Amino acid sequence: KTAVVLFTRDLRLHDHPALAAATTNAEHVVPLFVLDPALLGRSANRDRFLHQALADLRDGLKERGANLVVRRGDTVAETIAVARQVEADGIALSHDVTRFATRRQDRLRAEAERHRMSLRLFPGVTVLAPGEVRPGGGGTNYRVFSPYFRAWEAARWRDEVAAPRNVALPAGAEKLGIALPEPPEGESPHAAAGGETEGRRRLRNWLHRIDAYDDQHDAMADDDTSRLSAYLRFGCLSPLAVAEAARRKGGPGAAAFVRQLCWRDFYYQVTAGFQDIARVPMRPAGDRNWRYDDAHALEAWQTGHTGIPIVDAGMRQLRAEGWMHNRARLITAALLTKHLRLDWRAGQDWFFRWLIDGDVPNNSGNWQWVAGTGNDTRPHRRFNPIRQAQRYDPEGDYVRRYVPELAGIPGADVHMPWRLDDFKGLDYPPPLESHGDEAVWLR
Numbered sequence: 488k489t490a491v492v493l494f495t496r497d498l499r500l501h502d503h504p505a506l507a508a509a510t511t512n513a514e515h516v517v518p519l520f521v522l523d524p525a526l527l528g529r530s531a532n533r534d535r536f537l538h539q540a541l542a543d544l545r546d547g548l549k550e551r552g553a554n555l556v557v558r559r560g561d562t563v564a565e566t567i568a569v570a571r572q573v574e575a576d577g578i579a580l581s582h583d584v585t586r587f588a589t590r591r592q593d594r595l596r597a598e599a600e601r602h603r604m605s606l607r608l609f610p611g612v613t614v615l616a617p618g619e620v621r622p623g624g625g626g627t628n629y630r631v632f633s634p635y636f637r638a639w640e641a642a643r644w645r646d647e648v649a650a651p652r653n654v655a656l657p658a659g660a661e662k663l664g665i666a667l668p669e670p671p672e673g674e675s676p677h678a679a680a681g682g683e684t685e686g687r688r689r690l691r692n693w694l695h696r697i698d699a700y701d702d703q704h705d706a707m708a709d710d711d712t713s714r715l716s717a718y719l720r721f722g723c724l725s726p727l728a729v730a731e732a733a734r735r736k737g738g739p740g741a742a743a744f745v746r747q748l749c750w751r752d753f754y755y756q757v758t759a760g761f762q763d764i765a766r767v768p769m770r771p772a773g774d775r776n777w778r779y780d781d782a783h784a785l786e787a788w789q790t791g792h793t794g795i796p797i798v799d800a801g802m803r804q805l806r807a808e809g810w811m812h813n814r815a816r817l818i819t820a821a822l823l824t825k826h827l828r829l830d831w832r833a834g835q836d837w838f839f840r841w842l843i844d845g846d847v848p849n850n851s852g853n854w855q856w857v858a859g860t861g862n863d864t865r866p867h868r869r870f871n872p873i874r875q876a877q878r879y880d881p882e883g884d885y886v887r888r889y890v891p892e893l894a895g896i897p898g899a900d901v902h903m904p905w906r907l908d909d910f911k912g913l914d915y916p917p918p919l920e921s922h923g924d925e926a927v928w929l930r
């Protein structure tokens with residue numbers, strides 16, 4: 488028997504149920520990745536990380552006697568072509584829930600049936616498969632996080648599966664694909680490098696530091712979060728393996744971290760039930776009268792020149808690293824939607840271009856949460872950026888790190904430079920005048 492394992496956003500060998508099942512059940516396995524123009528080109532940062540992760544996956548497969556077959560084109564057409572060339576009995580892949588992925592799975596199933604091949608979907612993109620726990624009152628997915636978290640935590644998770652020791656390619660498989668291209672240039676100079684090897688190294692280091700997470704995860708300058716999100720996004724790390732490793736470690740830091748991982752699963756199951764999440768407000772009544780006439784404010788926000796240092800620091804971290812601290816994501820997104828009253832989709836799209844961890848469920852789910860159009864049970868809450876800055880960057884170190892124009896201002900004064908006598912001498916703008924008197928909304 489021969490099986491094709493189609494890799495998508497599960498670029499790893501450890502805890503990969505589709506690969507493990509194929510290597511157990513079939514004599515020959517073709518590990519396949521399709522460089523699909525429908526997915527490439529949305530974010531130079533993600534394209535770079537993806538190519539690095541693919542190179543690492545290829546090397547790992549080579550160590551196991553196989554290789555990664557790389558094709559370019561439409562994922563469904565290329566997968567079926569490869570499967571027919573090797574006379575495969577079946578195709579296996581990890582189940583995914585976005586609209587793009589669902590359509591791809593449906594098309595693959597139809598084509599596989601037409602050619603008398605089986606198509607099997609496996610878990611692995613989330614800790615718990617979307618729909619595995621369901622709300623008591625009916626419905627396919629939870630809309631509120633806390634009850635979801637309780638059910639998620641109490642559920643029986645699947646067992647982790649071991650990485651295969653050997654992967655046997657069928658004869659001639661080496662000639663099926665193209666050479667993997669070198670990683671393209673990204674846009675962010677300080678971006679993390681992709682791959683399972685790097686992800687696992689970071690996870691090991693993180694487990695030594697996880698105890699502080701409970702107290703420290705909001706301390707913006709200390710950078711005490713895991714920075715594992717991009718590795719989870721591309722499946723270089725198995726979310727289940729990460730959650731289990733944290734559970735084994737135990738303690739309040741690990742518990743807080745596992746709870747945060749549950750947010751990721753939460754938005755996947757939200758997306759499974761609401762596939763328009765990137766464009767349509769989940770709570771139409773929460774959709775405000777967004778202003779579309781302020782290109783200047785949008786550009787100031789995007790480039791980190793709003794004149795509100797904590798916001799500008801976050802937006803510049805995004806461009807420098809392809810990543811932003813969660814607290815900064817909340818503050819910058821709240822400023823765009825609740826103060827500047829610009830459409831959340833404009834912010835979402837900008838994040839999506841830069842974030843290496845950018846994916847539809849988490850990016851759009853969180854944007855809708857902040858904008859008050861999504862799953863926040865308090866959709867009218869407002870974040871005061873100055874108070875947030877004073878609380879989560881009390882010494883101002885985070886701001887000084889990313890906004891060099893303000894590097895000379897000591898302590899927390901850096902958060903309100905317009906109050907300083909020599910403000911006019913700084914090469915830094917006054918706060919954006921949005922609507923009305925900014926002094927009021929900043930207080």
Ligand code: FAD
Pocket residue numbers: 704712713714715716717719720744747748749750751752754811812813814816817820838842844845846847849850851853854857
């Ligand atoms: P840690 O604090 O170490 O958390 C561990 C893991 O838990 C993360 O890697 C992530 O997988 C998950 N997680 C943590 N917080 C959240 C959350 N609020 N929602 C969903 N999962 C979470 N996260 C993404 O992975 N992709 C996105 O595109 C994305 N867009 C966001 C947009 C906005 C406006 C906001 C407010 C948040 C967004 N997040 C997104 C969530 C969160 O900011 C990042 O997951 C987190 O900052 C990643 O850093 P970390 O790995 O150090 O997180």
